[in-house]
Amino acid sequence: MDDQLFRTAMSKFATGVTVIVAEQDGKPHGMTANAFMSVSLDPKLILISVDERARMLPIIEASQKFTVNVLRQEQKQMSMRFAGQIPSEEPFTFDRFEGEPVIQQSLVSLVCNVHNTYVEGDHTLFIGNVTNLRIENGNPLAFYEGGYRTVQA
Template sequence: MEDRLFRNAMGKFATGVTVITTNRNGNIHGMTANAFMSVSLAPKLVVISVGEKASMLEHIQHSGTFTVNILSAQQQELSMLFAGQIKDKRHVKFGDLQGAPTIEGAIAQVSCEVASTFIEGDHTLFIGRVKNIHIEDGEPLLFFNGQYGALAVGTTLQI
């Protein structure tokens, strides 16, 4: 099976957009990811998937923590910045959730401590034990078929 066919099929699954952040030795690092899901209610667990070539892999392995910042519909530029699609330097103001670095304005911030790690294929799955959560009102930033989108209130996905 060709890689492009697989990627196209996976792109048919609409997802939210997150920026994963971590603090390593006083330096905050982040990356855009849509490979995120909840795993368990008791205990409260989530999972993220990080590619083997991503610099974020080493940062999370070293820090043992990560925060999932679920982006609002107004944060597409931040998503592009942390995905490396915007190359020029930008100043990002980070927030703090009881010691965990967060993206200000995200509609949800979920700080975690790494509970388990699994290497599968060319990615590492980090299962995180949820430590703190902060929620804001707002609409989510969505990703479908290789494009950003947003919910139209009371209707369907608008791309």
């Protein structure tokens, strides 16, 4: 099978949209990602997948911490900004939770320490140990067949 056929098949799986944030030298960096999942309840573990070419990869490796911010439907522009689809000259102002940078008004913000790392194919899988979280009400931003969607409760 070719790469495009595989990519098309994977686009048939609807996902939420997250922004992963990690700090380097006191400066937060964000990356839009939909490769995120829950792994374990005891201990509380999640997984994110980061492309080997992503600028975020060495930042997470060095800091050994990251946050996962599940976006609400009103945050599509934010997703596009951190995906590099909308250029922005202005610095982004992050909120702080447990001392770590998070996206304001996200549906969920998870603070994680890197628990384990696996290199698989052209991505690095980070297993994060969730040390704290906060939850807001709202509807999620979704991604399906290469486009943004909304989900109504």
